[in-house]
Amino acid sequence: MKCNVGGIDRVLRILVGLALIGATLMGWINVLGWIGVVPLLTGVFGFCPAYTLLGIKTCKVN
Structure with a gap:
């Protein structure tokens, strides 16, 4: 699982x-x-399956 949730997004979740x-x-x-429990x-x-399906990435690290 690659990180696709970053920074402010993680803190808010x-x-x-x-x-x-x-x-x-x-x-x-x-x-x-x-x-x-989900957020x-x-x-x-730092991983959101929905972001993977939608092609969204808020994490700046590759």
Whole structure:
């Protein structure tokens, strides 16, 4: 897996993922908040399968 998520994109994915998971754990949103695991993992690993399918790359490293 090559890195295709970079910089600000990674930070935003991690923050959104943590916010969704945290809101779910606090009971502010329903169980669908666990979808926050997806942006969290794509941000941590720097790879997004959807970006690969769409040909998008925000990572500056080759």
